[in-house]
Amino acid sequence: MIEILSVTGPASVQDLGRFDQYRFGVGTSGAMDDVALRAGNILLGNDENSAGIEIPMLPFKLRFGRDMAFALTGADVEAEIAGRVIPPWWRSHARTGDILTVKAMPRGARSYLTFGGGIDVPMVLGSRSTQFRSEFGGWHGRPLQAGDILPCTASTATIGELGVEPAEITLVRPNATPDETVVRVVIAGEYDGFAATTQALFWSSSWKITPQSNRYGYRLQGPAVKPEVPIEKRSHGIVPGVIQIPPNGQPIIQMRDAQTSGGYPKIATVIRADLWRVGQARLGGKLRFEQTAYTDALAAEAEMSAYLDRLRTNVRLVEETRTCRSS
Amino acid sequence: MTAPDRPRISLLGTSALLFEAPGAFDLPHQRRIWSLAATASKWPGIREAIPGITNLMLTFATPPRELDALIAALNDGWDAAEGLTIGGREIRLPVTYGGEIGSSLQSVADHCGLSVDDVVSIHAAPLYTVFALGSHPGYCYLGGMDRRITMPRRQTPLQRSAGGSVSIGGSQTGVSASPGPSGWHAIGHTSWTFFDPSWPTPAALAPGDTIRFEIERVIR
Amino acid sequence: MPIELTDIARLAQILEKSGVDTIEIEEPGQSLKLVVDTGPRMAASPTLAAPAADHSVIAKADVAGHFLAAHPWRDKPFVAQGQRIEAGAVVGLVKIGLLYAPIVAPAAGTVDAVIAEPGATVGYGTPIVRIRPLAGSSPIN
Numbered sequence: 001m002i003e004i005l006s007v008t009g010p011a012s013v014q015d016l017g018r019f020d021q022y023r024f025g026v027g028t029s030g031a032m033d034d035v036a037l038r039a040g041n042i043l044l045g046n047d048e049n050s051a052g053i054e055i056p057m058l059p060f061k062l063r064f065g066r067d068m069a070f071a072l073t074g075a076d077v078e079a080e081i082a083g084r085v086i087p088p089w090w091r092s093h094a095r096t097g098d099i100l101t102v103k104a105m106p107r108g109a110r111s112y113l114t115f116g117g118g119i120d121v122p123m124v125l126g127s128r129s130t131q132f133r134s135e136f137g138g139w140h141g142r143p144l145q146a147g148d149i150l151p152c153t154a155s156t157a158t159i160g161e162l163g164v165e166p167a168e169i170t171l172v173r174p175n176a177t178p179d180e181t182v183v184r185v186v187i188a189g190e191y192d193g194f195a196a197t198t199q200a201l202f203w204s205s206s207w208k209i210t211p212q213s214n215r216y217g218y219r220l221q222g223p224a225v226k227p228e229v230p231i232e233k234r235s236h237g238i239v240p241g242v243i244q245i246p247p248n249g250q251p252i253i254q255m256r257d258a259q260t261s262g263g264y265p266k267i268a269t270v271i272r273a274d275l276w277r278v279g280q281a282r283l284g285g286k287l288r289f290e291q292t293a294y295t296d297a298l299a300a301e302a303e304m305s306a307y308l309d310r311l312r313t314n315v316r317l318v319e320e321t322r323t324c325r326s327s
Numbered sequence: 328m329t330a331p332d333r334p335r336i337s338l339l340g341t342s343a344l345l346f347e348a349p350g351a352f353d354l355p356h357q358r359r360i361w362s363l364a365a366t367a368s369k370w371p372g373i374r375e376a377i378p379g380i381t382n383l384m385l386t387f388a389t390p391p392r393e394l395d396a397l398i399a400a401l402n403d404g405w406d407a408a409e410g411l412t413i414g415g416r417e418i419r420l421p422v423t424y425g426g427e428i429g430s431s432l433q434s435v436a437d438h439c440g441l442s443v444d445d446v447v448s449i450h451a452a453p454l455y456t457v458f459a460l461g462s463h464p465g466y467c468y469l470g471g472m473d474r475r476i477t478m479p480r481r482q483t484p485l486q487r488s489a490g491g492s493v494s495i496g497g498s499q500t501g502v503s504a505s506p507g508p509s510g511w512h513a514i515g516h517t518s519w520t521f522f523d524p525s526w527p528t529p530a531a532l533a534p535g536d537t538i539r540f541e542i543e544r545v546i547r
Numbered sequence: 548m549p550i551e552l553t554d555i556a557r558l559a560q561i562l563e564k565s566g567v568d569t570i571e572i573e574e575p576g577q578s579l580k581l582v583v584d585t586g587p588r589m590a591a592s593p594t595l596a597a598p599a600a601d602h603s604v605i606a607k608a609d610v611a612g613h614f615l616a617a618h619p620w621r622d623k624p625f626v627a628q629g630q631r632i633e634a635g636a637v638v639g640l641v642k643i644g645l646l647y648a649p650i651v652a653p654a655a656g657t658v659d660a661v662i663a664e665p666g667a668t669v670g671y672g673t674p675i676v677r678i679r680p681l682a683g684s685s686p687i688n
Contacts, residue, residue, distance in 0.1 A: 022377045022386060024522070024530040025460045025504075076620050087618045087637065087647075107620075124524045134464040134505045136524045163640065163647030169619055170645065189337030189345060216507075232479055232497050234330060234352060235461060235468050237377045237384025239342040246510065247482040261379055261461030261468075263480060263497060264510070269340035297341045298390060307645075314644045321610070 001065035002115065004148040005099065009057030010215075013119055013138035013150070016049045017256065018127035027260045028240060029129035029137065032215060032279030033110050035167045035304065036074035040114030042311045043071040043091040043164060045157035045319070050118025051128035053144065055111040060102040062113075064094035068152060069116035069159040073166075075108025075280060089166045093159040108168075108280045117155030132215070132257055162318060167276070170307050175290070180206055181281040183274045184292040184300060185243065190265035193227040201225055202267060206286045207251065213283055215257040220287065224249030231265040238262050241270035241278075243289075253278060273300035330381060334405055336398050341390040346401050347382040352498065356381045357458045357470060358410030361534055365411060366404050370397075378459040378534055380468055380499065413535025415457065420502070420538055422451070424515035426546035428489045431512035435478050435495055443547055449473045450493075450500065450514065451540040457532050465504035465522025465530045469538060472500045484510035491516045493540070604654045605662075606676040608669040612643035614650075616665040624665075626676060630658045638676040641669060656680035 004011075016037065017030020031037040031054055038048045058077065064070075071091040072079055079086040079102045086092055086100075094100065102111060121128050121139060130138025139148060175182050191199070207220040226249040238244070242254045244264040253270060254262070255278070270278055271292060281287055292300070335347040346363070350356045360378045367385055368376035374388040383401075391397055424447045425432040436446045455469040462468075477498040488494070488509035493502050496511035503509065504521035521531045532538075608614065616639055617624040626638045632652050639650040639661070659677040663669060 019386070020374055021529075022375050022384070023460060024464060024528075025462055025466045026464045026529070084633070084636065087640075088620050089647075125529060131464070131524075133507045134522060134524070161637070161649045161651075163618075163649070165642075165645045165647065166620065186338050186340050188339065189335065189347070230479075234347075234380035234382060235459070235496075235499060236345055236347065236379035236382040237339075237343065237386075237461060239339050239384075239386065241340050241342065246484060247480075250483075252484075259462045259507075260377075261384075261459075262510075266339075269338070269342075272341050294338060294341065294394065298392070301341060301390070310645050314646045318646060318648070 005061040010143040033276040040071040040073040052114035074112040117153030120151040180286040185268035188266035218253040271297040359408040362408040362411035415535035421543040429515035480510040612641040615640040
């Protein structure tokens with residue numbers, strides 16, 4: 001088990017989410033950076049859907065109640081345990097009583113802490129992710145607080161220090177800059193309702209991520225992008241990544257805890273393979289949208305899957321090599 | 328609210344496809360959507376077929392390489408769809424109109440050029456049908472609202488609106504099951520439970536059920 | 548009480564001034580032996596230690612790949628010359644495909660030099676970092 005000692009902001013238990021409950025109005029929830037969560041679980045030999053802790057703000061401190069392996073992936077953070085520094089995207093081991101301190105997040109927006117065996121909370125509607133709106137799933141349907149003691153499933157996986165290449169390096173985009181996250185999108189149903197000059201403005205702007213951005217949605221600030229005539233749609237289903245334009249012309253990217261339907265016009269949708277990039281974009285940071293065809297979006301998903309496949313194979317090989325050496 | 332004059336199909340990234348039916352926002356059209364949903368939910372690669380208000384979202388288990396076949400199947404499916412009559416339950420829902428939660432009651436009255444009492448009696452008069460679930464767990468989109476109390480959604484969505492609030496958004500009405508952000512205008516509230524993840528079916532209501540609002544109280 | 552580097556320096560000064568050649572201190576958990584190198588005058592005494600032998604230990608790669616002196620996300624390398632490190636500390640990485648395998652210090656001590664070239668191909672056993680161990684510290688397995 002693990003004991004939360006100190007937490008800032010809404011840290012929560014998340015797995016990859018629940019994807020087959022839309023007909024009840026239940027959205028996906030789940031890790032905003034699903035790639036980082038998967039990578040942490042891969043490092044630990046866990047099921048990739050094992051639940052971990054999503055940490056959006058620091059400092060964060062916890063104490064290990066027993067010996068266990070853990071991994072830290074996602075944003076670049078300054079972290080240490082038992083007097084040793086933990087490098088980024090790293091698997092390490094904790095002894096009973098060790099305290100893990102995650103102090104600062106120089107880059108990125110969310111850190112993922114995974115544990116050998118995963119956090120042992122009940123599945124609700126097929127997932128261990130926290131549903132904040134209706135207060136179920138994860139740890140009692142709420143953000144973590146100091147004093148919470150979370151059970152972890154026991155695991156017999158090998159514990160040895162190991163790092164992997166961060167997704168941001170392997171999946172680097174050719175147009176990446178340190179100041180702006182470029183995100184690929186597929187145009188959506190109401191795109192043609194915007195004048196050509198307005199469409200151009202949508203593509204060319206460097207959108208600022210306002211402080212009102214969170215797991216529900218990223219509210220962006222920039223030039224007003226309004227359709228030629230006001231559009232109000234009948235309520236229809238939406239998924240994480242849908243970019244809505246409310247009447248004030250300031251785009252909102254619907255994220256993991258968004259409503260499952262809406263009526264504002266949609267200009268585009270962030271591709272599934274780039275949702276993690278939005279999840280790692282900081283408040284006050286900038287986003288730019290890149291128009292992408294459906295087939296190219298599928299190719300991007302294949303590239304993301306290939307990275308995870310390689311991680312899986314590589315990590316497994318290390319265990320086998322180590323087993324051979326020691327036998 | 329706008330609907331196309333012929334079926335429109337559009338992508339929601341690589342995660343889902345949206346089918347929008349032409350025609351009025353009425354029960355016969357919605358019944359055909361229910362029928363199309365029942366058919367489409369069985370197609371390979373489709374995770375869920377989720378009805379909206381005269382529209383349908385198909386979420387992908389695996390995104391199809393080629394969309395043409397799916398688009399054709401949706402169009403054919405719509406043409407062939409006969410209204411699905413769902414024998415639902417009738418629920419009586421006591422509502423306190425106005426007050427702190429129903430804080431937009433006066434603005435709706437002002438916008439529509441009606442008195443608060445008129446808005447309340449117009450809102451409570453019909454037998455509403457649950458057209459679809461969506462927005463948040465257990466939330467029901469209702470069909471049958473009188474157009475006289477239409478009020479467009481907010482310019483900027485409110486960050487927080489209370490659970491159990493009875494709201495108007497455009498020409499639709501609905502009841503929220505939990506607090507959260509909303510672009511709709513709350514005119515009252517109910518204390519009924521719409522959702523519980525421990526129930527065998529977590530949502531209390533389903534498409535095809537009907538609701539009668541009972542005026543418990545009006546706080547002016 | 549742990550023997551500090553400053554203690555050792557003082558003891559060494561005392562040794563030299565006093566004309567005593569050797570001092571050995573043993574305590575539970577630590578031992579210290581200081582031998583004064585008095586050059587030719589020592590030659591006749593075989594029981595005394597030879598001229599200060601190289602007591603360095605080497606942190607070696609234990610897999611084949613490319614040596615990374617720093618994590619790609621960091622400007623600062625893992626270790627720098629003169630840095631005090633613990634036994635088991637990560638002194639560099641070997642990159643193999645997507646894996647970053649740690650190169651660990653076999654003993655506590657001071658980093659003498661990073662002897663492998665950043666980016667170089669390394670193999671099992673390639674020396675990476677030379678460490679001057681804390682006197683009395685023994686390499687970990």
